[in-house]
Amino acid sequence: MSFKNISFILHKPQLSENIGACARALKNFNFQKLLLVDPKPIFPNDKIIATSVGAKDIIKGAKVFDHLENSLKKIDILVATSARFRNKNIKHISISDLNKIDYSKKVGFLFGSEASGLSNEEVSYADYTLQIPSNKNFRSLNLSHSLIIVAQIINSLISNKKYKFEKSKKIKTASKKDIQSMLSLCINNLEQRNFFNPPEKKPIMLENLRSIFYKMNLSEKETRILSSVFAGLTKKR
Known part of the structure; x- marks a missing residue:
C-alpha cells in the first residue's frame, strides 16, 4: 500500500x-x-x-x-x-x-x-x-x-490499516489501458459489422459496453483472451 x-x-x-x-x-x-x-x-x-x-x-x-x-x-x-x-x-x-x-x-x-x-x-x-x-x-x-x-x-x-488478500499472486489484474485496448478492438469490429444502428443510439451503446467491461475485474490474461476472440470474429471462414 x-x-x-x-x-x-x-x-x-x-x-x-x-x-x-x-x-x-x-x-x-x-x-x-x-x-x-x-x-x-x-x-x-x-x-x-x-x-x-x-x-x-x-x-x-x-x-x-x-x-x-x-x-x-x-x-x-x-x-x-x-x-x-x-x-x-x-x-x-x-x-x-x-x-x-x-x-x-x-x-x-x-x-x-x-x-x-x-x-x-x-x-x-x-x-x-x-x-x-x-x-x-x-x-x-x-x-x-x-x-x-x-x-x-x-x-x-x-x-x-493492513490488508490481506487471498488472490493468487500469479494473477495480474488488467489495467485500464489493457481494458481500453481490448474494448477498442471490440468496438472497431462491431463498427465494421454496422452494429451501432441506428447511429443516434451509438453513444449509449458505447456507454453500456464500457460499463460492462470496466466493472468485471478482468485479469490481464482474460483481456488477451477476449481480444483474441474479438479479432477472430473478423476472420473470413
Missing part, C-alpha cells in the same frame, strides 16, 4: 481557485498525483498557484489530459464521486465501504466539474460510484470540499 498509488482526477474543473484548493488538500494528506481532464482555465496560472498555498510541487507535477479515457491508462480501480444515485448496473459504495478497496493497486478518484458533476458517460468508466453523505435537500458539495473529505479518509485507511 502506498500513497503514490492514489490519483485524484478533476474532470473539466472550471475555477482556478478550486484547482488550487484541491492541490493544497492533496498535500495536506500526503498525496501527490493530481490529474486534470480538459480544465477550463489555463493550467497552471497565478490564481491556481496562489490558492494552492505551498502546494506548488503538486501543481508542477500535475498532468493534463484532453479526454477522460487518456487519464485512466495507469489506473486499475476507478471510483467516481457523485451527488446523485445512478440508476445503472454499477457498484455503489458508501464512505464506510472505502476500506474494502485494495489500495495496493493503482486507485483513481474521479470528481466532476463544479457546474454539472459527472455525466453517465463519464461514470461508465468507473468500477464504483461514491456518494458522500450530506443534507438530502442540499447534496451539492464544493469540488475541493469533496476531495478533501475523500483524501482524509483514504489517508487514514492507508496509514492505519
Whole structure:
C-alpha cells in the first residue's frame, strides 16, 4: 500500500481557485498525483498557484489530459464521486465501504466539474460510484470540499490499516489501458459489422459496453483472451 498509488482526477474543473484548493488538500494528506481532464482555465496560472498555498510541487507535477479515457491508462480501480444515485448496473459504495478497496493497486478518484458533476458517460468508466453523505435537500458539495473529505479518509485507511488478500499472486489484474485496448478492438469490429444502428443510439451503446467491461475485474490474461476472440470474429471462414 502506498500513497503514490492514489490519483485524484478533476474532470473539466472550471475555477482556478478550486484547482488550487484541491492541490493544497492533496498535500495536506500526503498525496501527490493530481490529474486534470480538459480544465477550463489555463493550467497552471497565478490564481491556481496562489490558492494552492505551498502546494506548488503538486501543481508542477500535475498532468493534463484532453479526454477522460487518456487519464485512466495507469489506473486499475476507478471510483467516481457523485451527488446523485445512478440508476445503472454499477457498484455503489458508501464512505464506510472505502476500506474494502485494495489500495495496493493503482486507485483513481474521479470528481466532476463544479457546474454539472459527472455525466453517465463519464461514470461508465468507473468500477464504483461514491456518494458522500450530506443534507438530502442540499447534496451539492464544493469540488475541493469533496476531495478533501475523500483524501482524509483514504489517508487514514492507508496509514492505519493492513490488508490481506487471498488472490493468487500469479494473477495480474488488467489495467485500464489493457481494458481500453481490448474494448477498442471490440468496438472497431462491431463498427465494421454496422452494429451501432441506428447511429443516434451509438453513444449509449458505447456507454453500456464500457460499463460492462470496466466493472468485471478482468485479469490481464482474460483481456488477451477476449481480444483474441474479438479479432477472430473478423476472420473470413
